[in-house]
């Protein structure tokens with residue numbers, strides 16, 4: 001039995017049998033994995049802290065022969081618990097969506113350290129409330145699209161090749177059109193020059209600096225609506241957690257009135 005060491009974030013947990021848990025994790029060395037934590041629901045397991053949703057831990061595990069390729073968890077030492085994400089309904093809804101989207105953009109048993117780091121930095125920003133939640137969301141979505149290989153091509157017009165300001169973005173193929181070529185074209189969303197600059201910054205900036213730009217709330221709101229449509233279109237999938245997030249946001253907005 002060869003022990004494997006890595007680090008990772010719990011993105012989903014499911015009860016298994018009477019006493020065990022199956023956890024989906026995004027890990028540094030093995031990408032997205034499913035692992036079983038045997039017997040942890042009956043006794044005071046030392047692994048319980050690490051098995052909480054969104055916790056980031058150092059992990060020791062081995063590959064089980066019998067259980068359909070599942071890993072078996074031996075030890076988990078929590079590095080970051082991100083505890084506020086589990087006790088605040090709105091943060092929980094954002095974090096669940098980020099975890100599902102990052103997991104959806106990752107392949108099983110194929111490491112992608114950049115996506116893991118993006119998820120970590122995003123959860124950290126949300127946990128510490130580094131900026132408004134919608135800003136965290138749109139930054140995460142653009143950067144995830146970029147890390148998954150779908151950064152929008154905003155430096156030139158996809159039709160005439162002009163290297164000036166691109167004004168429209170295609171949600172379907174990620175290309176941009178200039179004002180002249182894009183006006184009236186189908187399936188394009190309008191972007192101001194400032195928005196295009198922000199998107200380029202998010203896609204290319206050092207991962208530690210992705211949240212460090214200033215813009216108004218209206219721009220953030222618009223970019224966030226575009227980025228979620230863009231990500232869904234590029235990854236070609238729906239996210240149930242995004243629908244849940246919208247319900248929670250509607251509730252929170254209702255409470256504020």
Ligand SMILES: [Zn+2]
Nearest residue numbers: 157160178181
């Ligand atoms: Zn053009």
